Amino acid sequence: MTGTIEATGMHALTGPFHEALRRGELVVQHCKACDRNIMYPRHLCPFCYADDLDFVAAPTTGVLHSFAVHRVGSPTGFEDDLPYAVGVVQLPGDVQLLARLWPDADGGWDAYTCDAEIVFRPADAAETERRPVAWFGLPD
Amino acid sequence: MNDEPVFIGSGELPSGRYPNRPFMGDLVRVAVAAVADAGLTMPDIDTILLIPCLHSPADQADLVFSRVVEELGLAGRAKSSYMVHSGGSTSDNTIRDAAGLITSGHARNVLVLQAEKWGSAPVKDMIDMLTANGIPREWEKASGLSFNAVGALITRRYMHASGSTPADMASVCVALRQWASHNPNAMYRDKELTVEQVLASKMITDPIRALECPMLADGACALVLTSEGNARRLGRERWVRIAGSGGCVSHYSIGQERDLAVLGWANAAVEAYETAGWGPEDADLAEIYDSYAAVLTSGLEGLGLAPKGEAARMFAAGEFSPGGRFPVNTNGGLLSAGHTGVGGGTALLTEGVRQLLGRAGRDRQVEGAARAVCGGSGGTYMDAQVLLLEGVSA
Ligand SMILES: [Zn+2]
Numbered sequence: 001m002t003g004t005i006e007a008t009g010m011h012a013l014t015g016p017f018h019e020a021l022r023r024g025e026l027v028v029q030h031c032k033a034c035d036r037n038i039m040y041p042r043h044l045c046p047f048c049y050a051d052d053l054d055f056v057a058a059p060t061t062g063v064l065h066s067f068a069v070h071r072v073g074s075p076t077g078f079e080d081d082l083p084y085a086v087g088v089v090q091l092p093g094d095v096q097l098l099a100r101l102w103p104d105a106d107g108g109w110d111a112y113t114c115d116a117e118i119v120f121r122p123a124d125a126a127e128t129e130r131r132p133v134a135w136f137g138l139p140d
Numbered sequence: 141m142n143d144e145p146v147f148i149g150s151g152e153l154p155s156g157r158y159p160n161r162p163f164m165g166d167l168v169r170v171a172v173a174a175v176a177d178a179g180l181t182m183p184d185i186d187t188i189l190l191i192p193c194l195h196s197p198a199d200q201a202d203l204v205f206s207r208v209v210e211e212l213g214l215a216g217r218a219k220s221s222y223m224v225h226s227g228g229s230t231s232d233n234t235i236r237d238a239a240g241l242i243t244s245g246h247a248r249n250v251l252v253l254q255a256e257k258w259g260s261a262p263v264k265d266m267i268d269m270l271t272a273n274g275i276p277r278e279w280e281k282a283s284g285l286s287f288n289a290v291g292a293l294i295t296r297r298y299m300h301a302s303g304s305t306p307a308d309m310a311s312v313c314v315a316l317r318q319w320a321s322h323n324p325n326a327m328y329r330d331k332e333l334t335v336e337q338v339l340a341s342k343m344i345t346d347p348i349r350a351l352e353c354p355m356l357a358d359g360a361c362a363l364v365l366t367s368e369g370n371a372r373r374l375g376r377e378r379w380v381r382i383a384g385s386g387g388c389v390s391h392y393s394i395g396q397e398r399d400l401a402v403l404g405w406a407n408a409a410v411e412a413y414e415t416a417g418w419g420p421e422d423a424d425l426a427e428i429y430d431s432y433a434a435v436l437t438s439g440l441e442g443l444g445l446a447p448k449g450e451a452a453r454m455f456a457a458g459e460f461s462p463g464g465r466f467p468v469n470t471n472g473g474l475l476s477a478g479h480t481g482v483g484g485g486t487a488l489l490t491e492g493v494r495q496l497l498g499r500a501g502r503d504r505q506v507e508g509a510a511r512a513v514c515g516g517s518g519g520t521y522m523d524a525q526v527l528l529l530e531g532v533s534a
Contacts, residue, residue: 006277013278040276040279040393040395065297066294066296066297068289068290068292068296068345068346068347068348069292069346070288071342071343071344071345072342072344072350073344073345074284075281075285075286076264077284086284086285086293087293088394088400096395096396098280098394098395100283100284109346114297115300131282131284132282133282133283
């Protein structure tokens with residue numbers, strides 16, 4: 001993700017999030033000036049415009065707002081992943097993000113429903129290195 | 141108000157797959173048609189506002205750099221030519237731009253011009269291109285999110301919140317197909333569709349099936365605006381004024397939308413109706429962005445044209461179909477007239493203007509249409525842009 005003009009200087013925002021994922025952790029940005037959590041990470045706090053920002057451990061249990069299962073057709077590079085699911089996860093602290101969803105016990109996503117509890121379950125380091133994305137699954 | 145901006149004409153070419161229709165040729169042909177429809181001649185046009193195409197960066201660059209001005213013989217005469225871009229809500233924002241230019245005296249006669257070649261472009265390339273349109277490369281691209289999945293996220297949330305069934309959602313597509321059968325410019329003007337066919341089609345991005353995905357199409361639209369004073373001087377018998385306008389940009393990335401079943405429509409509605417001085421109960425028809433059924437149902441509800449959670453069931457009951465209680469997307473919408481990229485919203489707006497001018501043709505003209513609610517949405521349904529239009533007779 002380096003070497004493109006779009007990525008120039010973005011490491012300060014993307015790096016801590018991606019590095020945490022590789023450690024199997026989920027972090028969100030936090031503004032020390034106004035004490036609010038921020039997602040997605042921003043250059044300045046979108047609430048108070050301070051630049052005193054760091055990353056903090058995020059709650060690992062959230063609520064599934066909605067989800068979609070790609071069955072036919074995908075962006076280039078995701079053909080071998082089919083079928084796969086993405087969902088919008090809302091976390092305590094008023095932050096949310098798009099995540100991948102692990103298949104359920106039956107190998108599909110029928111056990112998922114909107115507004116149900118959902119838990120951060122990171123992919124392994126190799127997968128996260130390849131694709132820096134948070135994965136969530138059903139609670140035990 | 142003599143310098144009030146008004147629509148006086150429109151033009152449209154058939155939507156669908158027309159690989160032999162060149163992009164610039166479509167732009168020129170639709171421009172000539174719209175200017176004639178407005179009762180003007182080409183040199184009367186001093187300002188051209190261009191709606192972007194998405195099929196090719198090179199063709200889009202031609203729009204930005206005034207190729208159209210040369211093609212239309214306006215070199216040395218045109219005052220200004222530029223592109224406005226907010227994806228599917230571009231036409232609404234462009235009309236605001238045109239209105240401001242006319243009211244302030246910066247423009248006299250404005251030509252709003254759009255063409256797209258999505259139907260002739262390689263589908264896979266367009267799918268990949270769309271992943272760069274409103275999907276953040278740092279935070280969401282690595283998930284494999286496709287544009288159909290954006291629609292599916294909205295659809296599933298809408299179905300969950302409203303209790304709408306797959307058959308209810310399919311009936312939205314069926315109603316639009318019925319409207320398309322009355323529109324000679326619609327991509328699917330002669331292809332019937334049933335709820336059973338929709339439900340039997342392949343699941344593409346659960347819960348969206350193949351026949352619920354918008355079909356990428358070629359198409360072209362143009363609109364002409366001037367001041368009310370000019371419209372009178374030209375002896376026009378009827379024009380369309382912009383009674384109200386409201387908007388809400390609710391997100392950039394789909395992962396940051398707080399309520400995928402609501403989007404920005406209700407926020408946009410407040411200012412729109414307030415400025416118009418009339419309400420949803422006074423509207424005669426609606427033309428609202430519909431690249432997926434749930435975008436349209438959330439729009440109808442947010443704009444007060446259906447009770448919250450009821451729009452899909454009302455489609456199933458035929459209330460928004462031809463002959464129903466309230467006409468919605470009378471051109472067939474993006475889902476059945478064809479998804480002409482940014483132009484899908486332009487086609488809906490063009491249809492609204494055409495209806496209010498009383499020129500929608502015998503088969504689908506809404507009798508006595510005087511007030512239309514028009515709405516567009518861009519990117520990952522990042523915004524809800526609403527124009528309330530009124531037909532006025534001289
Ligand atoms: Zn702050």
